[in-house]
Amino acid sequence: MFGYILRRGLGAVLILLVVSAVTFLLFYALPADPARLSCGKTCTPQSLAQIRHSMGLDRPLAVQYWQFLHGVFAGRHFDAVWCAAPCLGYSFVNQQSVSSTLADRFPATLSLAVGASVLILTVGVGFGILAALRRGRALDKQLTAVALVGASMQVYFLGIVARYLLVDQFDLLPQPGYTGITSDPGKWFGGMLLPWITLAVVSAATYVRFTRSAMIEAESQEYVRTARAQGLPPRVVHLRYAWRGALTLVLTQFGLDLGVFLGSAVITETTFNIHGIAQLAVTSVTNLDLPMITGTVLVAATFIVVCNTAVDFCYALIDPRVRL
Amino acid sequence: MVASVYDSYDSNDSSDSYDSYDNSDSYDGKEAAVRPLLAVEDLAVRFDTEGGTVQAVNGLSFSLQRGRTLAVVGESGSGKSATGLAILGLHDRRRARISGRVEFDGVDLAGLGERGLAAYRGSRIAMVFQDALTALSPYHTIERQLTDAYRRRTGAGRRAARTRAVEMLARVGIPDPARRVAEYPHEFSGGMRQRVMIAMALMGEPDLVIADEPTTALDVTVQAQILDLLAGLQAESGLALLLITHDLGVVSGVAHDVLVMYAGRGVEQGPAAEVLAGPEHPYTVGLLRSVPTLKGDPDADLTPIAGSPPDLLDPPPGCAFHPRCDQRQRVGGDRCATEVPAFVPLADSERLRACHLASGALEALEGSVIR
Numbered sequence: 001m002f003g004y005i006l007r008r009g010l011g012a013v014l015i016l017l018v019v020s021a022v023t024f025l026l027f028y029a030l031p032a033d034p035a036r037l038s039c040g041k042t043c044t045p046q047s048l049a050q051i052r053h054s055m056g057l058d059r060p061l062a063v064q065y066w067q068f069l070h071g072v073f074a075g076r077h078f079d080a081v082w083c084a085a086p087c088l089g090y091s092f093v094n095q096q097s098v099s100s101t102l103a104d105r106f107p108a109t110l111s112l113a114v115g116a117s118v119l120i121l122t123v124g125v126g127f128g129i130l131a132a133l134r135r136g137r138a139l140d141k142q143l144t145a146v147a148l149v150g151a152s153m154q155v156y157f158l159g160i161v162a163r164y165l166l167v168d169q170f171d172l173l174p175q176p177g178y179t180g181i182t183s184d185p186g187k188w189f190g191g192m193l194l195p196w197i198t199l200a201v202v203s204a205a206t207y208v209r210f211t212r213s214a215m216i217e218a219e220s221q222e223y224v225r226t227a228r229a230q231g232l233p234p235r236v237v238h239l240r241y242a243w244r245g246a247l248t249l250v251l252t253q254f255g256l257d258l259g260v261f262l263g264s265a266v267i268t269e270t271t272f273n274i275h276g277i278a279q280l281a282v283t284s285v286t287n288l289d290l291p292m293i294t295g296t297v298l299v300a301a302t303f304i305v306v307c308n309t310a311v312d313f314c315y316a317l318i319d320p321r322v323r324l
Numbered sequence: 325m326v327a328s329v330y331d332s333y334d335s336n337d338s339s340d341s342y343d344s345y346d347n348s349d350s351y352d353g354k355e356a357a358v359r360p361l362l363a364v365e366d367l368a369v370r371f372d373t374e375g376g377t378v379q380a381v382n383g384l385s386f387s388l389q390r391g392r393t394l395a396v397v398g399e400s401g402s403g404k405s406a407t408g409l410a411i412l413g414l415h416d417r418r419r420a421r422i423s424g425r426v427e428f429d430g431v432d433l434a435g436l437g438e439r440g441l442a443a444y445r446g447s448r449i450a451m452v453f454q455d456a457l458t459a460l461s462p463y464h465t466i467e468r469q470l471t472d473a474y475r476r477r478t479g480a481g482r483r484a485a486r487t488r489a490v491e492m493l494a495r496v497g498i499p500d501p502a503r504r505v506a507e508y509p510h511e512f513s514g515g516m517r518q519r520v521m522i523a524m525a526l527m528g529e530p531d532l533v534i535a536d537e538p539t540t541a542l543d544v545t546v547q548a549q550i551l552d553l554l555a556g557l558q559a560e561s562g563l564a565l566l567l568i569t570h571d572l573g574v575v576s577g578v579a580h581d582v583l584v585m586y587a588g589r590g591v592e593q594g595p596a597a598e599v600l601a602g603p604e605h606p607y608t609v610g611l612l613r614s615v616p617t618l619k620g621d622p623d624a625d626l627t628p629i630a631g632s633p634p635d636l637l638d639p640p641p642g643c644a645f646h647p648r649c650d651q652r653q654r655v656g657g658d659r660c661a662t663e664v665p666a667f668v669p670l671a672d673s674e675r676l677r678a679c680h681l682a683s684g685a686l687e688a689l690e691g692s693v694i695r
């Protein structure tokens with residue numbers, strides 16, 4: 001157990017090092033000059049050189065990377081500004097340290113991800129189990145049809161239509177947007193409702209289909225027949241015995257999908273005007289804001305590593321044959 | 325007495341219970357006259373598949389008394405498991421159609437729904453499956469799997485149920501049961517796992533245990549131990565045992581009676597000792613010729629039955645065994661290929677058989693038969 005955590009932790013550090021190095025390299029390979037962009041209209045050669053120096057762009061790439069790493073662990077200076085560890089850099093575009101920008105934006109993305117995941121899993125898995133248990137009957141066919149329609153939807157399309165109808169036309173839901181959960185929980189919930197529902201409709205559909213087939217597969221296992229042969233009522237047979245087998249499959253799928261969800265967060269945040277990490281990543285790329293790009297990429301990578309570790313832990317909890 | 329092929333294995337479980345396997349002497353008289361515990365009549369199991377309807381069991385009848393062991397034997401695909409599952413209605417109801425009567429203690433189980441059957445499953449009739457590794461849930465502890473149904477049925481508390489599970493594990497010879505009850509199936513060896521399955525079957529003190537190839541997945545020494553265990557438990561508690569197997573060695577070791585199945589039908593039935601010593605059906609003869617014995621010359625007379633079991637989607641007309649039968653020329657005309665032989669008693673005996681050949685026409689088998 002302890003060994004596992006240690007291995008996982010070292011692995012994560014290694015992954016993050018590689019990710020940050022690759023981000024640096026990619027950015028360096030780009031033909032654009034970020035100093036030129038933040039210099040503005042009245043740019044003199046002197047001020048350009050000044051900016052380039054304070055951004056650290058006049059030093060070799062290896063040195064820049066080293067300074068970055070040093071900042072992460074020990075903090076560093078940007079001219080007069082002190083950026084405390086873990087310092088992911090200083091955005092000259094935003095005139096703000098990367099860490100504090102990320103800290104500002106992260107809760108919005110986290111709210112979106114956690115809320116949508118909960119909804120996707122409960123709705124998708126719940127209806128998937130229901131469809132499996134009623135397979136071949138009317139309810140199964142209806143659920144499968146709805147799931148098919150849902151899965152063919154796109155977040156931006158559904159989001160825009162739903163927003164127009166449910167919010168603008170009929171006023172059934174509050175305007176989407178992010179409010180801090182601590183400042184106004186009610187407003188936070190209301191603003192997240194439409195994004196959550198939209199994401200759930202699009203992704204839960206896949207989970208309905210996936211859970212349905214995982215459950216049907218599990219139902220055919222011999223130990224499920226043993227449970228029946230013992231005289232256990234159907235509810236226990238399905239939900240305690242068969243479902244445990246299906247759960248591992250669903251969890252595997254969810255682990256794989258986390259990365260995909262992260263990618264689709266870009267579209268979701270843009271569609272619903274939520275200022276989260278994904279939107280920050282998009283603007284940073286447009287502005288060639290290297291420190292900010294590195295920061296968002298590292299946050300995304302950390303998110304994936306942490307989630308995968310959590311999924312592995314869940315595996316070990318569900319299946320006693322899995323050793324950590 | 326029919327000597328067991330397993331005589332040479334020493335088992336510490338219940339070595340003294342061997343005497344009780346003796347086929348006839350302790351169970352005739354009063355018991356035989358009593359209404360059978362289980363009477364299966366004209367049982368049919370059909371599976372609807374894309375290729376058509378599979379006739380897995382086709383008009384099967386047999387009965388079983390308390391305290392007796394009936395072995396059901398036959399090649400793979402002959403409908404043995406389908407029969408065992410049909411008794412408790414365990415087939416997937418979406419795919420299987422079951423007809424006929426399954427009378428257990430006066431009640432027709434085939435007429436009961438899932439809810440009605442639940443009252444019998446695990447409590448009065450218990451199943452032991454072939455491969456305990458797949459038949460036990462890998463996700464739940466032994467305690468959970470042994471006590472779940474028991475607690476529901478008896479209302480016992482967690483601790484009481486656990487105590488009972490530990491008792492049952494001890495009874496089937498699992499060392500250190502109080503500790504092992506908390507473990508998972510994968511932490512047991514194959515033989516121990518099969519004992520756990522048997523302990524599970526004993527939780528509800530059943531009157532009938534249906535064991536579907538309980539030893540097939542195990543190596544020979546462990547097989548003998550498990551059979552000893554089953555026979556010992558039966559002698560102790562007087563339960564009836566329906567033992568499904570394709571191993572004639574198992575039959576000679578533990579069964580009182582034997583039912584030989586071919587293509588979903590019974591072809592020969594009777595006291596195990598008599599059937600094995602003097603088979604009356606060409607298929608039984610074929611089965612006996614194809615098994616090695618400990619006593620006979622190992623290289624002699626080992627001849628598998630020619631051909632392969634019939635396609636149950638399109639079984640042959642007449643006697644299903646006729647394409648493989650070396651005796652059919654001795655039957656007049658083409659009766660074997662046109663007329664289904666009735667499963668009827670042989671004159672002056674408890675034995676039944678389905679063959680057009682005159683009784684006693686089969687020459688005595690030499691050497692290779694299990695004796």
Ligand SMILES: Nc1ncnc2c1ncn2[C@@H]1O[C@H](COP(=O)(O)OP(=O)(O)OP(=O)(O)O)[C@@H](O)[C@H]1O
Binds near residue numbers: 371380404
């Ligand atoms: N669920 C099912 N769907 C379709 N056909 C089935 C199903 N279960 C069994 N069968 C068919 O029914 C026939 C009898 O099967 P059964 O499992 O009873 O054989 P068996 O005598 O137990 O053989 P084995 O020794 O291999 O266990 C076989 O031909 C099998 O293919």
Ligand code: SF4
Binds near residue numbers: 606607646652680681
């Ligand atoms: S009825 Fe004919 S084919 Fe069938 S077993 Fe008897 S002799 Fe052989």
Ligand SMILES: [Mg+2]
Binds near residue numbers: 404406
């Ligand atoms: Mg079978």
